[in-house]
Amino acid sequence: MAKVNIKIEGIPFEVEAGMTILDAAKSCGFEIPSLCAFNNGECSKGSCRVCLVEATGARGLVASCVYPVSEGMEITISSPKATAARRSSVELLLSNHNKNCQQCDKNGKCELLHVAKITGARDDMYQGEQTPTTLDRLTPSIVRDTSKCILCGRCVARCKNAHGLGILGFEKRGFNTIVAPAENRSFANSPCILCGQCVSVCPTGALMEVSEIDKVDEAMKAGKYVVVQTAPAVRAALGEEFDMPIGSLVTGKMVAALKRLGFKKVFDTNFAADLTIMEEATELLGRIKDGGKLPMITSCSPGWVNYAEYNYGDLLPHLSSCKSPHEMFGAILKSYYCEKNGIDPKDMFVVSIMPCTAKKSEKARPELSVNGLPDVDAVLTTRELAKLIKRSGINFVKLPDAEFDNDIVGDYTGAGVIFGTTGGVMEAALRTAAFKLTGKELDKAELTAVRGFDGIKEAAYDLSGITVKVAVAHGMKNAKVLLEDIRAGKSEYHFIEIMGCPGGCIAGGGQPYVRPCFLPNEDADILDTFKAKRAAALYQEDASKALRASHKNPQIIKLYEDYLEEPNSHKAHELLHTHYTAREKFN
């Protein structure tokens, strides 16, 4: 790569040609305040004007996030002209911003407030008209509040890059511009899959999850038997909310905190992940033997299920009929568990802690219920759990570790843990499918071919003479490639794992925000590495378990003996399986 000589603040540096001033400055140890620039320009590029600097050879001030360095360029960040310009840019953004920061859920993680602080912006510098605003709270998952939107375009880019969807776009022009789904519709009336990736990149409170903390409070107050379950990915990220390094595994502290919060029982969704594997592996082998619809596709990710219902109605028979793990757990808790413990299922209130915003909508699906009772009553994101913990005066970092409840349900194997990352469901399913087909355990539990973050991963396993071909995709852009092949009749796979969010649940839309500006101790490339760090935490827990295949889980074996009879039995179908419906995109 060619190099160029530049000066920043009068100090000479040699940097790569073609870099933006912002990146060049960063590599030389300078931090220019910036807002719309995110993850290698995943934004509308130069729209916010917060990163203005002086550069020789340029007319006026330049937006450093888009302006490339050139030989001999002298860059000034700290001149009165540049600092005043950056401050004005932020003040102009603030002038058209709903500044009820106190009650904003992004408070503490708001990048607009961050740059306001750095630039010394005054919040009432410019006063005047405000752009007419829209508040969309129609879905159970995501709130869109345009009064907080700064039109940076990060969400627009993320939806397009991750999923090829582009649900959000810029609408109208000039002062009336807003970011919205077509026709400024609600997410509820557009083919949004509610994955929350837009929420995870939004620098302000314009896109947020719908909070259900109040619902949980009310259930507690009403004296319900409130139990909680936590998805695998939560333990790999919750620590970040308490300033622990990315990739910290906090299973024990999380359980301890939940117990202090007053939940009657604290269960691990991994138990149900093991149950899912029993059902799903059996379903797969059944389809292979009886000539059923192949490839079979996993159905744990509600974002992916939404995508399938909107875009591939013709392929729905390929989806496994298994409910997602936390729904299965809810159904088992309100049937088997209540029966065994003499609890009236009507008194039970099941809370799921999930890394996901789509799970909030999933739990509201009427088909995910048994005897008129929803399997799950409330879904909190990892971020909401952190809020609950902070509110309750718990010092999370200093908590002693505690163990999950596992009286008759709750035990889990390593297979359940890795559900939280792309490839994990596949690996877990193959561990059990291999045993069912061959009667032997795999020589090595780790199936590395399906690990990692390639968009599409493929592998073939020879199991007792049957070659099982599998593929794994995450993010709908990647999934689409596999789905188009199925549609064209060209797919040779038996089993496909699809997760909605790129990276899987560890990088789900409900996980702690990864914002370099708030993470001074993480490496500069943290946006590229955080998924692998969180995934490593899950693989670490998997490796630490004595039992690593779902069919070895003693409580699962007992559950089938005592209650469900066998995988895919009539009873199992009643409680643990569901169906899907093709949906109109713009209804």
Added chain:
Amino acid sequence: MAHLQEAAVKKITEICDRYANDKTPLMMILSDIQKEYGYIPLEVQELVSVKTGISVAEIYGVVTFYSFFSLTPKGKYVIGVCLGTACYVKGAQQIVDKFSEIIGIKAGETSADGLFTLDALRCIGACGIAPAVTINGKVYPKLTVDAVPKIVEEYKAMEAQQ
């Protein structure tokens, strides 16, 4: 999308195919559709999205950015009043107001009988004949407020004869 008539689907597909090899075909496609039908409703945008792979939100963004594109059907006679600087200082605002008063619609709207659409335009480059008005392409130079009622009457009479 399900509500589109077969003939429309065919026509729009043909328009999209015209620019299949273009790197950035959207503006050309939308422009042709606007000319063909006079408006570009969401159903049509959905079809264009399927044909081009460009998201509906992005297409909607383009349609709402350029005033040349319309989301609703335009009237039989589209009255365009230039509000560019030269026309404005020559009293174009009063001309818009007069059309608005007589027809009973605001700028940007279409009359209930579908006869007239009133558009306030940015500079159309005819400053020498300010204030300028166009009706379906016919130019009315140096128009005065007093002349407005007669013009509207003429079109109404023309319509009555047909």
